[in-house]
Amino acid sequence: MERYIYRPKSDFALLNLNKILRSKVMKQLYKIKELRSFLILWGSQAVSSFGTAMTNFALIIWAYKQQGTVSSITLLSVCSYLPSILFCFLAGTLADRWNKKKIMLIxxxxAALGTLTVFILYSTGSLRICHLYVINFTLSFMNAFQNPATYVAGITYYSKGAFYTSKRVASFL
Structure with a gap:
């Protein structure tokens, strides 16, 4: 069976088809270029969130191996989430007033310093569960500032035409 290949009857139809294809491709490329800053922000925050989640998971397993009790894991989880819940309103208000990029960077x-501290303490054999409580409390407090700053900073990086596309991408974070 022979494949059907579109062959325009005239050069005008071929030229018109090329214009249509180029305009659609160019619109898609323009949309991606327009979202470049947002995609860089989103990608970096996705990597940061993934790293934090993996670290928290590993620390929970380590804490259970060390203590062997569920109460130590529960207290570690409370230290990981309670500051974000308690300070989210204050942090959101302050994040609106301050420079969003600086908040995210700080x-x-x-968070990187906290992970490095855990690594150094673990490498030297001096990591204790009380260190994890303090570090997780601090990281959760920082997340209370980072989450609203990231959300608001993302809004500033796209135009009205790319609003829905960027919101769909951001919903995965």
Missing amino acids: CDFI
């Missing part, structure tokens, strides 16, 4: 830097 919070990511402190």
Whole structure:
């Protein structure tokens, strides 16, 4: 069976088809270019959130191996989530007034310092469960600032035409 290949009857139809294809491709490329800053922000925050989640999971497993009690894991989870819940309204208000990029950078830097501290303490054999409580409390407090700053900063990076596309991408974070 022979495949059907579209062959225009005239050069005018071929030229018109090329214009249509180019305009659709160009619109898609323009939309991606328009979202470039947002995609960089979204990608970096996705990597940061993934790293934080993996660290928290590993710390919970380590804490259970060390203590062998559910209460230590429960207290670790409380230290991981309670500050975000308690300070989210205050942090959201302050994040609206302050520079969003600086807030995100400072919070990511402190998260990296917390992870580095855990690594150093673990490597030297001096990591204790009380260290994890303090570090998780601090990281959760920083997340209370970072989440609203990231949300608001994302809004500033796209135009009205790319609003829905960027909101769909951001919903995965």
